[in-house]
Amino acid sequence: MDLDDTQDQAAYRAQVRAWLDEHKAEAPVLEGEGALTDESEIIAARRAWQGKLAEAGLAGVTWPKDFGGQGMGPIEQVICNQEIARAKVPGILDAIGVGMLGPTIIAHGTDEQKSRYLGPMLHGDEVWCQLFSEPAAGSDLAAVQARARQQEDGSWKLSGQKVWTTNAQFASYGLLLARTDADVPKHKGLTMFIVPIDAPGVTVRGLRQISGEAEFNEVFFDDVSIDADSVVGGVGNGWGTALTTLMFERVTIGLGSEGLGYNSSRFAAAIAGQPDARRDHEVRKELGEIASELLAVRFTGYRTLTALQKGQVPGPESGLAKITIVSGAIKAGDLIADVFGPDALAENSQWAYMISFLPGLKSAGGTEEILRNTIGERVLGLPPAPRLDKGIPFSELRSKETAAA
Amino acid sequence: MNLSLSDEQEFLREAARGALSRFKTLEADREALDGNPEALPDLWATAKEAGWPGLLIDEQHGGAGLDAFDAMLVLGECGRVIAPIALLGHLPATAILNDAAAGASLLEPLATGERRAAYLPVSPPDDLVENWTAEPRSGITRAAAPVLSGSGEDARVSGEIAFVPDAPGADLLVGVALLDGKPVGIAVEADASGVTIEPTSRYDASRSLGHVTLAEAPALVLDAPAEALASAWHLAQALIAAESLGSVETALDVSVEYAKERHTFGRAIGSYQAVKHSLTEVLRQLDNGRSLLYYAGWARRGAPDEFPLAASAARSVAGRALDNAARTMISVHGGIGATWEHDAPLYFRRAQLSRRLLGGTAGATDRVAGELMAQADAA
Numbered sequence: 001m002d003l004d005d006t007q008d009q010a011a012y013r014a015q016v017r018a019w020l021d022e023h024k025a026e027a028p029v030l031e032g033e034g035a036l037t038d039e040s041e042i043i044a045a046r047r048a049w050q051g052k053l054a055e056a057g058l059a060g061v062t063w064p065k066d067f068g069g070q071g072m073g074p075i076e077q078v079i080c081n082q083e084i085a086r087a088k089v090p091g092i093l094d095a096i097g098v099g100m101l102g103p104t105i106i107a108h109g110t111d112e113q114k115s116r117y118l119g120p121m122l123h124g125d126e127v128w129c130q131l132f133s134e135p136a137a138g139s140d141l142a143a144v145q146a147r148a149r150q151q152e153d154g155s156w157k158l159s160g161q162k163v164w165t166t167n168a169q170f171a172s173y174g175l176l177l178a179r180t181d182a183d184v185p186k187h188k189g190l191t192m193f194i195v196p197i198d199a200p201g202v203t204v205r206g207l208r209q210i211s212g213e214a215e216f217n218e219v220f221f222d223d224v225s226i227d228a229d230s231v232v233g234g235v236g237n238g239w240g241t242a243l244t245t246l247m248f249e250r251v252t253i254g255l256g257s258e259g260l261g262y263n264s265s266r267f268a269a270a271i272a273g274q275p276d277a278r279r280d281h282e283v284r285k286e287l288g289e290i291a292s293e294l295l296a297v298r299f300t301g302y303r304t305l306t307a308l309q310k311g312q313v314p315g316p317e318s319g320l321a322k323i324t325i326v327s328g329a330i331k332a333g334d335l336i337a338d339v340f341g342p343d344a345l346a347e348n349s350q351w352a353y354m355i356s357f358l359p360g361l362k363s364a365g366g367t368e369e370i371l372r373n374t375i376g377e378r379v380l381g382l383p384p385a386p387r388l389d390k391g392i393p394f395s396e397l398r399s400k401e402t403a404a405a
Numbered sequence: 406m407n408l409s410l411s412d413e414q415e416f417l418r419e420a421a422r423g424a425l426s427r428f429k430t431l432e433a434d435r436e437a438l439d440g441n442p443e444a445l446p447d448l449w450a451t452a453k454e455a456g457w458p459g460l461l462i463d464e465q466h467g468g469a470g471l472d473a474f475d476a477m478l479v480l481g482e483c484g485r486v487i488a489p490i491a492l493l494g495h496l497p498a499t500a501i502l503n504d505a506a507a508g509a510s511l512l513e514p515l516a517t518g519e520r521r522a523a524y525l526p527v528s529p530p531d532d533l534v535e536n537w538t539a540e541p542r543s544g545i546t547r548a549a550a551p552v553l554s555g556s557g558e559d560a561r562v563s564g565e566i567a568f569v570p571d572a573p574g575a576d577l578l579v580g581v582a583l584l585d586g587k588p589v590g591i592a593v594e595a596d597a598s599g600v601t602i603e604p605t606s607r608y609d610a611s612r613s614l615g616h617v618t619l620a621e622a623p624a625l626v627l628d629a630p631a632e633a634l635a636s637a638w639h640l641a642q643a644l645i646a647a648e649s650l651g652s653v654e655t656a657l658d659v660s661v662e663y664a665k666e667r668h669t670f671g672r673a674i675g676s677y678q679a680v681k682h683s684l685t686e687v688l689r690q691l692d693n694g695r696s697l698l699y700y701a702g703w704a705r706r707g708a709p710d711e712f713p714l715a716a717s718a719a720r721s722v723a724g725r726a727l728d729n730a731a732r733t734m735i736s737v738h739g740g741i742g743a744t745w746e747h748d749a750p751l752y753f754r755r756a757q758l759s760r761r762l763l764g765g766t767a768g769a770t771d772r773v774a775g776e777l778m779a780q781a782d783a784a
Contacts (some may be wrong), residue, residue, distance in 0.1 A: 001474065002407055009406075041739065131503050143589055268777035269784070277607035278778050279533060281771070288770035289725070291777050292718035299700045302408045309406065319690045372685040380684055382663050382675035 003302060003319040005079070012072075012201045013079045016117060019056050020087040027089035043170050046093040050124030058084070059092045060102070069191065076117045076249070076307040078380060098130030099252035101175045104192075104245045108233035112404060113194065113247055131176035131195065131219060132242065133160040135274070138164075138363075139370045142186045142239060143175070143389075143397070146221060148178040148193060150235075154228035156180075158195065158221045164364075166312045168204045169215040171197045175245070177238050182395040190238030194230045211356035250318055251308075253365060261354075262290035262329040263298070270336050270351075279341040286335050297321045316378045319371045326368075330358045407601035408699050413616065417756040418625035421482035421546075422660055424451050430486045431528045434751050437490055437610035439597070439724070445611065448490040452518055455479075457492060459516030461500045462591070466500070467516035473640055474702025478648035481698075484651025485596055487755050489611040491521055493644055494571025498579035504636075505629035507591050511577065513528075524573045524616060525580025528590075528764050529635035529713075532775040537588055538583060539566045540764070542616070547764075553582035553626070556628075562591050562763065565617070568609045568762055572615030573604035588634050590627030598649050609758040611751075639716035641763050643701040644721035649759055652723040653723070656730040656752050658685045660737040667739075672755060674737070683733050697722050712778040717769040724759065724766030731756040 005013055028045035030033050053059040054068065061077045062067020070076070084091050092098055102121050120126040137143040165332055168174065172209045174195045181189035188332060197204065201224035204215030219253025233241035268291060277283045300321050304314050333355040337344035344351040362368055376382045389397055410418070428446045436444030460476045469475075471554050476496050499515050499522060502508030504514025514520040527537050527550045537781035538547035542565075551564025572578070578593045578600070593600060599622035602615040633731050661684055664675030678729045696730055697719035703714040731753040742749045760766045 001409075001411070001699070002701065002707065004406070118482070235751060249532060264777055265781065265784075268774070269781035272778035272781040280772075284771050284774040285767065287777070288717075288721060288773035292697065292721040292770065292773045293501075293693055293774075295700065295714075295718045296696045296722055299408065299696035300692065303696060305406050306408045310409075317692065320685075320692055323689060326600055369678070369682075372682045375688065376675070376681035376685045380675075380681075380688060382661065382681050382684065383673045385676050385678060386661065386672070 001225055009019055009075060010224035012076055012082060016080055016083045017086075018091060019058065020089065023052065023056070024087045024089045027087075029046060030090055037204065043093070046090055047127065049090060050094065051091040053092055053122045060098055063098075063122065064385070065105065065117075067102075068122045078305060084347060093124055094121065094127045094167070094277050095252065096130055097126075099246040101128045101130060103248045104175060105194075105232060105240060107238075107244050108192070108241045108285050110229070110232075112229065113157040117194065120172075126168055126172035127167055129165050129171040129174045129197070129219075130170075130245065131165060131174040131367050133164050134161060135163050141242065142190065143394075144177055144179055146176065146178045146219075147182075148180050148191060148226070149181070155194065156226045156228070156230070157223045158193070158201075158226055160221050162217050162219045162221075165204075165206070165219050166216045167212075168197060168219050169206060173197060174219070175232065177242050179394065180235060180238070185391050186389065186394040186397065187239045188236065190242070191235050192232040192238045192241040193226055194225055194232060195221075195224065199224050199226070200285055209360055211353055228254065247313070249365060253322060254380045260324050260325070260329075260334070262294065266289065267294075267332040267336065271339060274339050280389065283335065283339060286331065290328050290331050290335065292334075293338060297324050297328075303365060317377060318365070318373050323363065323368055323371060326362050329354065330362075333358060408703070410478075414475060416474055418478045418482060420455065421457075421479045422485070422763035424455050425482055425486050425488050427451075427489070428486075430488045430752055431748050433487070434487050434609075436462045437560035437744075438588060438751075438754075441605075442610060443713070445489045447490055449518060449734040452490060454691060458495055458499070458521070458780065461496055462503050462512050466503070466512035468503070468512070471645055472702070473705040473779065476604065476640075477643055477698055477702050480648040481651035481654075482645045484648035484755075485655045486654065487611050487751055489543075489574070489613065490570065491523070491571035491613065491694040493641065494523035494569070494575060494613075495521055495650065496644060497524035497526075497641045500636045501590055501627065501629055501633060502592065504633035505754055506619070507594065507625065507627045508579075508590075508629070511625075512640040515577070520576040523565050523569060523575035523577050523615075524637060524641060525569060525578050526638060526641055526763050527551070527566070527581040527588075528768065529638055531772055532779050533771075536586075537583060539564065540568050542567045542760075550588075551580070551582040551591075553591060553624065558623075560591075560624045560726075561621040562619050563599075563621055564619050567616045568605070568607075568614050569602075569617050571613050572602045572617050573613055575602075577626075577687040578617065581637075588631050590634055591624040591628035592627060593619065593622050593624050594600055599623070604668060607758055609754040612757065614760075614762075625636065636705065636712060638708070638764075639712050640688050640705065642716040642720040642769055643698070643705070645702065645759060645763055646694065646719040647666060647698055649723040649727040649756075650691060650698065652752055652755055653687065653694065653726050655728040656727075656734040656749075657691060659748065660684055660687070660734045661740055675771050680737060684737070687726070687730045687733050690722065690729055694719065694723040694726045714773060714780075717776065718774040719770035721766060721773055724769070726751075727756040728766075 015318040057070050061072050061080050062070035065071040148156045148158045175197045178191045201222040203220040204217050208214045431445045459468030460471050464470040535552040541548040552563050553562050581588045582591045599620040601618040604615050669672045701715040701719040704712040734749040
């Protein structure tokens with residue numbers, strides 16, 4: 001049992017570190033002295049930096065070499081993430097594209113799609129967004145209503161609305177889950193599409209969050225024309241394709257969570273700086289409880305990495321870590337703000353931002369309630385609650401809801 | 406990076422499970438609670454057969470030469486069935502002796518289990534508390550650590566340590582005493598003059614405890630470094646954490662089985678979200694605890710500076726996990742979960758007592774905070 005790099009891993013780490021040492025001065029500065037403030041400047045700088053990382057092999061570490069990646073495994077991806085964090089430089093801008101959507105195209109896309117889209121995605125030339133959730137379909141993703149109707153010439157017309165779309169405001173493309181057949185049960189009538197965000201009929205509108213920032217968007221599709229060759233994974237196979245994306249999302253979140261800054265050392269350091277608080281028994285108890293759970297999750301990550309190295313795919317129980325991280329960070333924010341007082345909530349305070357961000361994060365990537373249901377059923381084997389929508393054609397579901405109520 | 410069980414460790418765990426399965430430990434625990442402590446099986450013979458007494462003793466002294474994580478695997482199996490076995494007292498004592506040259510002569514019979522040791526738990530200083538402290542008879546203020554006077558043949562130790570796990574029937578007591586305020590390892594024959602062991606039992610009849618009083622008892626001074634002495638305390642934390650998580654596993658398994666079988670309003674109670682979520686919460690805490698057992702098991706030799714933090718974190722999470730799991734086990738079973746005849750109250754009693762031994766879950770939680778803040782200071 002060990003936490004060490006193997007010789008090869010250590011050599012890889014040294015290589016990554018050397019490149020970063022040599023080039024980190026070229027990275028955009030986002031915090032502290034000399035930080036960029038203009039949104040479009042920041043995006044442009046981060047895209048250019050992503051291009052440099054990609055050229056150096058520090059982006060797409062787990063992508064196949066055929067598509068510009070390094071063909072390495074999850075451990076190397078983690079090593080790369082760790083070294084980037086250590087160098088205190090930003091990572092790639094398009095973690096969603098490179099982490100989830102690109103791998104989906106690699107798994108399900110046509111050769112033409114792969115050769116057209118993957119290179120520009122990896123280099124940050126084209127940023128991507130995930131167009132899955134809708135106002136009436138988040139937890140119940142298969143209930144999406146965005147409708148794509150095939151035209152005589154094989155192209156499609158798309159209408160509907162997507163929500164919680166991170167990065168849509170500067171994305172070039174999105175991977176979109178739409179209904180293509182409303183007369184079959186909901187899971188069977190879905191298709192995945194590549195949609196250009198600048199197509200006529202697409203409107204992106206920022207959604208402001210508790211913090212006041214608009215880090216994601218709603219996206220409206222009003223009779224948008226999409227080419228026949230935009231289908232990813234086959235017509236009617238949207239659900240299977242989406243499951244691939246969600247699996248990659250789970251892995252990406254699982255391997256990158258410490259990068260979110262929700263860790264025991266950071267929170268302990270904040271309290272340690274308060275002489276009275278660090279001696280207070282209530283504060284110490286709360287900090288100890290929070291910190292021990294966050295430490296646990298760090299080691300859950302190592303167990304997951306070990307399993308990945310052995311070729312095992314992380315199962316639904318890996319979602320448990322997200323529950324622990326978010327609830328731990330929420331309690332930490334409350335504790336730190338209790339200790340500091342209202343200054344912790346000052347406009348430019350890192351704690352105010354974290355406190356504002358966390359309630360929404362609790363639902364991001366799946367609500368905690370659904371997560372607990374999924375784990376209870378798929379890991380513990382408990383029976384599901386009865387559902388009223390199984391096997392029913394989608395077009396009949398709305399009237400069923402009305403009838404049941 | 407490899408955080409998983411080796412084949413040998415899988416085998417060790419399977420073998421322990423098999424060895425313990427020959428006994429109806431839960432029935433015996435219940436019998437003992439009802440005033441018949443002779444119902445408790447003598448598991449030391451089983452321990453000897455399996456080589457558990459020598460787990461942490463080097464091979465050159467007749468032991469298995471294994472490490473904390475291996476011992477924790479065995480304790481986990483004991484916790485699964487609330488086995489009344491003296492390993493929590495014995496193993497940290499052997500760890501101290503193993504790391505002290507002067508202890509070598511004592512090790513062989515302890516390795517075979519021919520003689521049994523009990524660790525006298527004394528908690529090392531932390532960022533708030535300057536002194537080593539011992540378990541008090543009652544209250545939240547910890548007691549003074551035993552004091553050593555004299556040297557060589559004239560070394561004598563005096564002090565009181567309450568609620569020492571597995572003290573009754575131990576042949577040798579091993580722990581820490583203060584000489585001019587500095588910690589020194591000591592070994593005291595249980596039948597030496599000045600030694601009193603008062604067996605006591607509290608709420609959980611499967612847990613052997615004794616109040617140890619030393620009144621100028623002759624002591625063998627061990628030349629163990631202070632880190633080894635502190636390490637024994639943290640090892641005890643890790644062992645009771647592992648034992649507790651074993652109990653959580655059973656509580657969860659039994660509760661899940663019941664939730665699948667018991668029906669109400671036409672469907673299994675486990676299909677209701679509230680029940681499902683409460684069981685998922687037990688699993689979440691169990692999984693967190695398991696990860697920390699890896700941390701603690703690795704850190705003892707792999708990152709000794711982190712062992713205090715790792716072991717304390719493991720104890721904190723495991724103790725809270727058992728509290729929650731035991732209560733959930735009772736409530737998932739409804740009214741019958743709170744009856745004498747059911748197994749759930751045995752896990753509840755085990756949880757209640759464990760959280761107050763060896764500095765308590767609360768003490769471990771506090772130490773996590775202290776260690777992390779000390780790390781922050783140093784950064």
